[in-house]
Amino acid sequence: MLSESQNRLLTQTGAGTPMGDLLRRYWWPIAGASEFDEAPTKPVRLMGENLVLYRDRGGTYGLLDRHCPHRRADLSFGFAEECGLRCAYHGWHFDAQGRCLEQPYDDTAHPEAKLKDQVRVKAYPVEECGGLLWAYLGPQPAPCLPRWEFFFWKNGFRQIVLSELPCNWLQCQENSIDPVHTEWQHRNWEIRHAGKDGPYSETHRKVGFEEFDYGFTYKRVMEAGTDTDPLWTIGRVCLWPYALFTGSHVEFRVPVDDENTLSVGWFFARVPKESEPYEQNSIPTWQGPVRDEKTGRLIGSHIMNQDFIAWIGQGALADRSKEFLGASDLGVAMIRRRFLADLDAIAAGRDPKAIIRDAATAKNVALPVAERAEFMDGANRADISPRKRVFPFQAGMPDAVKHAFEEAMGFPIKA
Ligand code: FES
């Protein structure tokens, strides 16, 4: 349980709030690079700031204030130029550093005034890694973008799924350190929604939590399990500060503002050995629906959709002053304490947890992976179990992505 003021402190995301300033010390994934094959601009809202992300004709990405500094037109309707973005209203033209390169009327009629030299638009750095576009909104010098090892794994079919959730990001991230919810929110959920009353999921015999350089791990032993299971000896990763990483996928919880979150799922399916070497030139990005269009109800058919139901159900901003924590919530308490300690760290001028400033370290960051051999070694097609011939994570995979996925794997996929 937190006091109301601690809860408010930990859930604010805006610039100038303590937590908003802490979150700005990290790079955040905000879009899939493949989205820009369709359209050169995308309106983005990140930690309460309205921005436009674009790819210019030269292939450079930029992230600018959504509103043109001239008379506030929406730059997401602007035109990509060879270098930079041009406002559609009067043609002012900006580069990725926020400089104004051109003002068509003023440049012609009053070139001596050099008005454009006085104009800047807010601009943030963007980097690409793993088919994702990453933004940094914090103070300079920016830390290195951590290039997590899974982004470099070979022979995988990868896909990115984006979903907008009407709730605060922290309640989503607390789920990254919550092993026990899988019993009811996932396994038993499916049993009950199939109209059955059992047999229910195995229960957890014990859970454990540990901190490491790049986050926390949670560990579990199920009823029939032992202390030698990789899910106990290695566990799963609550990746700092923003994600759950399991090996087959990573779920980033990106703060849109205090009451909205962008879920960015990044999925890796190792292709069968018969399909190696497999090169995927572009990682498809799709929008994962959260509600059933016909009924308006939240979709509960897939694992992450079930999680979304839990988080959205906690309210736009979960009231942690009214909760009652038990032994399984130790990990949740640990990550809250780490955030509170890091607020003190940045106030004292230190870097918070998991900031990497050494480029060699950031180049390829290894993480605990319980089923590492599965991802490193692969398997023959005949040995890939029916359970691995399903995409269980999110509803709504588009047909084109499904076809590409099936082609890569060489067998049908149940989506
Ligand atoms: S409002 Fe953008 S150029 Fe005028």
Ligand SMILES: [Fe+2]
């Ligand atoms: Fe879950």
